[in-house]
Amino acid sequence: MQSGTSEHDSQKLKPCRYCKTPIEKGLKRCPVCGTLTPHSDAKTTTIWIAVILLVVYLYTLIRGG
Numbered sequence: 001m002q003s004g005t006s007e008h009d010s011q012k013l014k015p016c017r018y019c020k021t022p023i024e025k026g027l028k029r030c031p032v033c034g035t036l037t038p039h040s041d042a043k044t045t046t047i048w049i050a051v052i053l054l055v056v057y058l059y060t061l062i063r064g065g
């Protein structure tokens with residue numbers, strides 16, 4: 001007998017950023033296409049890179065002055 005929990009379970013699922021297949025939240029890797037961190041927000045990484053570059057730039061300015 002099939003249980004009707006699929007709708008409830010779908011709330012825990014989130015589409016993979018690469019293949020769009022709904023997969024469980026918190027997975028480090030998509031079981032379908034193998035993409036790492038399938039739910040990670042690329043914007044966050046971009047912001048961190050920008051911050052690091054800015055710090056390095058300021059540090060270079062201070063050292064050079």
Ligand SMILES: [Zn+2]
Pocket residue numbers: 016017018019020021030031032033034035038
């Ligand atoms: Zn995927």
